[in-house]
Amino acid sequence: MDNTQILVIAVVVIAVLTIGGGSTLAISLYQANRLIIETVSAPRPDSVQDHGGHVSGLGETTRSDRWWIEPLWTGFGFLCFVAYANWAGFQGEHYWHGSYLSPFYSPVLFVDISRIGAAPLEHAWFGIWPDWIRQIWPPFFPTSPAWLILAVPLSFRLTCYYYRKFYYRSYFLSPPGCAVGAMPSNILAGPTGTKQYKGETALFIFQNMHRYTWYLACAYIVILSWDAFISLWEGGEVFSGRLGVGVGSIVLLINPLLLATYTFGCHSCRHLVGGRKNTFSGNIGVRMRFSLWKRVTWLNQRHMLFAWLSMIWVGFSDFYVRMCSMGIISDINTW
Amino acid sequence: MSEYTFRIWRGDSASGEFVDYQTEVDDGMVVLDVLHRIQAEQAGDMALRWNCKAGKCGSCGMEVNGKPKLACMTRMNTYLEEDVITVQPLKTFPVIKDLVCDVSWNYDQNLKIRPFKPGPADSDGRYRMSQKDVDRVQEFRKCIECYLCQDVCHVLRDHKRTDVFVGPRFMIRAASLDMHPLDVEDRIPDIRDELGSGYCNITRCCTDVCPENISITDNAIIPLKERVADRYYDPIIWLNNKVSGLFQNGSKT
Numbered sequence: 001m002d003n004t005q006i007l008v009i010a011v012v013v014i015a016v017l018t019i020g021g022g023s024t025l026a027i028s029l030y031q032a033n034r035l036i037i038e039t040v041s042a043p044r045p046d047s048v049q050d051h052g053g054h055v056s057g058l059g060e061t062t063r064s065d066r067w068w069i070e071p072l073w074t075g076f077g078f079l080c081f082v083a084y085a086n087w088a089g090f091q092g093e094h095y096w097h098g099s100y101l102s103p104f105y106s107p108v109l110f111v112d113i114s115r116i117g118a119a120p121l122e123h124a125w126f127g128i129w130p131d132w133i134r135q136i137w138p139p140f141f142p143t144s145p146a147w148l149i150l151a152v153p154l155s156f157r158l159t160c161y162y163y164r165k166f167y168y169r170s171y172f173l174s175p176p177g178c179a180v181g182a183m184p185s186n187i188l189a190g191p192t193g194t195k196q197y198k199g200e201t202a203l204f205i206f207q208n209m210h211r212y213t214w215y216l217a218c219a220y221i222v223i224l225s226w227d228a229f230i231s232l233w234e235g236g237e238v239f240s241g242r243l244g245v246g247v248g249s250i251v252l253l254i255n256p257l258l259l260a261t262y263t264f265g266c267h268s269c270r271h272l273v274g275g276r277k278n279t280f281s282g283n284i285g286v287r288m289r290f291s292l293w294k295r296v297t298w299l300n301q302r303h304m305l306f307a308w309l310s311m312i313w314v315g316f317s318d319f320y321v322r323m324c325s326m327g328i329i330s331d332i333n334t335w
Numbered sequence: 336m337s338e339y340t341f342r343i344w345r346g347d348s349a350s351g352e353f354v355d356y357q358t359e360v361d362d363g364m365v366v367l368d369v370l371h372r373i374q375a376e377q378a379g380d381m382a383l384r385w386n387c388k389a390g391k392c393g394s395c396g397m398e399v400n401g402k403p404k405l406a407c408m409t410r411m412n413t414y415l416e417e418d419v420i421t422v423q424p425l426k427t428f429p430v431i432k433d434l435v436c437d438v439s440w441n442y443d444q445n446l447k448i449r450p451f452k453p454g455p456a457d458s459d460g461r462y463r464m465s466q467k468d469v470d471r472v473q474e475f476r477k478c479i480e481c482y483l484c485q486d487v488c489h490v491l492r493d494h495k496r497t498d499v500f501v502g503p504r505f506m507i508r509a510a511s512l513d514m515h516p517l518d519v520e521d522r523i524p525d526i527r528d529e530l531g532s533g534y535c536n537i538t539r540c541c542t543d544v545c546p547e548n549i550s551i552t553d554n555a556i557i558p559l560k561e562r563v564a565d566r567y568y569d570p571i572i573w574l575n576n577k578v579s580g581l582f583q584n585g586s587k588t
Contacts, residue, residue: 050426051346051347051348051349051350051351051429051430052344052351052423052426052430052436053344053346053351053352053353053421054398056493061401062398062400062401062423063401063402064401064421065402161537161553161557164537164538165537165538168536168537168538169538174536174538175489175493175538178402178487178538178540178543179398179401179402179403179426179486179487179492180401182492182493182494184493185494196494196496197490197493197494197496197534198534199496199500199531199533199534199535199536200534200535200536201531201533205533208560208567208568209568211561211564211569267553267557267558267561270558271557271558271562275558275561276558276561276562278468278514278515278516278518279465279468280465280467281465281467281468300553301553
């Protein structure tokens with residue numbers, strides 16, 4: 001059997017699998033959709049119908065459209081990212097290749113140079129892991145530099161006004177969809193208890209600190225831009241190594257750009273640059289502020305888009321550096 | 336011409352039930368047209384509130400297939416003939432009869448908002464402001480008070496926290512005054528304590544249902560929450576205001 005025959009057979013097998021698998025998936029999704037719609041639309045035996053024919057209770061609605069798709073996919077998508085980020089953070093190795101540093105590990109505060117694919121010692125801000133940290137470090141956690149810095153971007157995203165929309169809907173079911181019954185507020189108080197909904201006035205009052213996480217996120221734009229700059233120098237040796245470009249450099253250059261579109265479109269940023277003012281006319285300083293506010297507003301109107309693009313690209317950047325470091329992908333570059 | 340099945344809530348504050356109506360639907364009709372046809376031909380005693388038929392009076396708010404909508408702006412060609420179209424009154428407010436609700440609670444919320452209070456006029460006795468200063472506020476003035484946002488807000492709809500939260504409609508009214516370039520009233524304590532800005536958890540359903548496409552969440556509620564954060568949750572701005580206040584008399588800018 002020659003190569004052409006093998007290629008034809010492979011194409012046929014892939015086509016059959018694609019069509020068959022796709023059809024099966026589509027039918028399964030359709031059936032699941034009907035089942036969910038029938039399940040959530042049917043009044044439950046213990047549900048109470050008010051005057052107006054509305055039924056109260058979690059997930060109760062008269063909506064007949066597929067309202068559950070958006071919270072399902074956004075919730076699932078974010079979980080996938082969190083799962084990957086945790087896995088990548090656990091590795092503690094293969095986060096450096098040539099001059100490329102994975103954004104999950106940037107900035108590298110301490111480095112364990114005995115790990116495969118670890119950053120060179122000169123790229124760690126504070127050198128090797130100090131003994132006192134090793135002594136208090138939980139034994140089941142690898143000494144991964146990612147754990148020291150991941151909390152910052154994570155806290156920015158978790159207090160973000162867009163992410164709040166999606167995770168209150170997807171995870172807290174408060175509400176799962178518009179005009180769909182929300183999670184009862186007394187669910188934590190037990191069947192006989194009374195616990196009233198408090199929104200962001202009690203436990204979630206910390207969301208008001210979003211602007212502080214934004215300040216830190218701005219610092220990350222600078223740090224990741226520096227990483228992108230370093231990626232242009234062979235071996236990461238700025239000014240002393242050969243200047244060039246690789247696919248990884250482009251990946252790492254796009255990363256801070258997308259993060260900047262997300263970070264500078266933040267609602268807190270929009271407020272701080274001009275939204276807190278009531279007048280935009282006056283001296284040149286005020287007029288510049290208005291101009292800046294309009295640009296931030298443009299980004300803000302696309303905040304959801306940039307939130308997802310930047311998040312996916314951060315994960316992809318780590319994936320690319322990791323694959324190169326593991327030798328699975330060969331980076332194309334000019335060096 | 337097609338035949339559709341409408342399942343309409345018929346009842347009052349004491350009791351009620353869904354009643355099915357089969358009716359002909361002509362090309363170009365909206366849900367309000369069909370309800371009028373049912374009212375004319377099959378259910379002369381069916382109550383529904385309407386006025387302009389142009390999406391500007393905000394009277395015909397109801398729930399069509401579970402979604403808060405203006406009946407006059409909901410086109411029939413967005414539904415399939417084989418689907419049953421369910422029409423209900425707004426859930427958040429008490430039913431008076433059939434599709435008509437008592438929305439008077441909203442008028443009480445409006446009274447909680449301090450009225451417009453302009454600062455001193457210019458030397459010639461006139462007030463001046465630039466168009467770009469009032470663009471933001473004019474978006475909020477598009478509100479037709481249909482109360483679809485109030486209906487869909489889960490704080491009011493599901494959690495019944497009408498005691499602590501005034502709802503999206505009155506958050507945008509507060510924003511329209513607080514962001515006004517001539518207004519000098521300090522509303523921030525009220526926005527947090529009386530209007531309940533902290534009860535909104537930004538799930539944006541109010542924005543999704545607004546027939547005037549007002550960005551309620553992004554342009555009104557979140558900026559107000561940020562202004563509250565300025566006052567109560569940001570020590571840096573608090574310190575800055577204190578230091579600035581030592582050198583000048585603080586005024587709303």
